[in-house]
Amino acid sequence: QSALTQPPSASGSPGQSVTISCIGTRSDLGTSNYVSWYQQHPGKAPKLMIYEVTKRPSGVPDRFSGSKSGNTASLTVSGLQAEDEADYYCCSHGGRDNYIFGGGTKLTVL
Amino acid sequence: EVLLVESGGGLVQPGGSLRLSCAASGFSFSSSWMTWVRQTPGKGLEWVANMNPDGSGKYYADSVKGRFTISRDNARNSVSLQMNSLRAEDTALYYCARDGVPGARDHWGQGTLVTVSS
Numbered sequence: 001q002s003a004l005t006q007p008p009s010a011s012g013s014p015g016q017s018v019t020i021s022c023i024g025t026r027s028d029l030g031t032s033n034y035v036s037w038y039q040q041h042p043g044k045a046p047k048l049m050i051y052e053v054t055k056r057p058s059g060v061p062d063r064f065s066g067s068k069s070g071n072t073a074s075l076t077v078s079g080l081q082a083e084d085e086a087d088y089y090c091c092s093h094g095g096r097d098n099y100i101f102g103g104g105t106k107l108t109v110l
Numbered sequence: 111e112v113l114l115v116e117s118g119g120g121l122v123q124p125g126g127s128l129r130l131s132c133a134a135s136g137f138s139f140s141s142s143w144m145t146w147v148r149q150t151p152g153k154g155l156e157w158v159a160n161m162n163p164d165g166s167g168k169y170y171a172d173s174v175k176g177r178f179t180i181s182r183d184n185a186r187n188s189v190s191l192q193m194n195s196l197r198a199e200d201t202a203l204y205y206c207a208r209d210g211v212p213g214a215r216d217h218w219g220q221g222t223l224v225t226v227s228s
Contacts, residue, residue, distance in 0.1 A: 003154070038155070045218040045221060046147075047218075048211070104155070
């Protein structure tokens, strides 16, 4: 199975909203509710931001939200802040007792 | 506090073997799915393998199937990854993670670096 498809980069100004897409296939994103998003700052371990498509772990600001439609999942960051600048990865159950990550999106806060 | 500490990384020649370990603390290890994820230097994340709480279920990425083996010791709160027949493309930072929420990794270690090179 191939990696999920994410745009390599995204950007927005402070206070704006940005949406990052994650495209899969019918056999992974299309049928799984085990969709998660991770934030990774340089030199740091990934941090879980969204799980089960829309749920936020305790401590994650409600500026972060997730959604899914068909074979595409999305992460929206509202009210962009400087500390949101990081790499973001989507992940989905692959339908064969495996998980697939996206290639990652570098979010720049202008 | 949940803590995951990986060890065992290093430089190994192609075709060689290495065993990674992850020491866990701060949570009910014997009730948790555990996962290994790797990250190629400067590139993205790749799910490698995971294991269910009692060790009866082990699942692997196609890229490592037949070469890597995940195991756990619930008495010692540790999970391991035995890596055999290593290839240059296995060079990566290997993370241990807990699947603490459905279908996702909610806590990660800091990673251990594996370099496969002659």
